Amino acid sequence: MCVAVPGEILEVREDGTAEVDFGGVRRTVSTALLPDLVAGDFVIVHAGFALHRVDPGEARETRELFRQILEEDEPS
Known part of the structure; x- marks a missing residue:
């Protein structure tokens, strides 16, 4: 399984x-594969290649969800 x-x-x-x-x-x-990227863009990367540009709001929301999951997984 791959997590993006x-x-x-x-x-x-x-x-x-x-x-x-x-x-x-x-x-x-x-x-x-995405030659028109600029600083501030959010991307999904696989095998060292930027494959897909992601909406900034969606990217920030996804990153926050991952942060929360990792925080909950830490031993107390």
């Missing part, structure tokens, strides 16, 4: 990559 966590584009580079933040974890991903 939206990441926020922090920087788009001229080499066809972007720096993406996944709630504090930063990764460099390929923008070859």
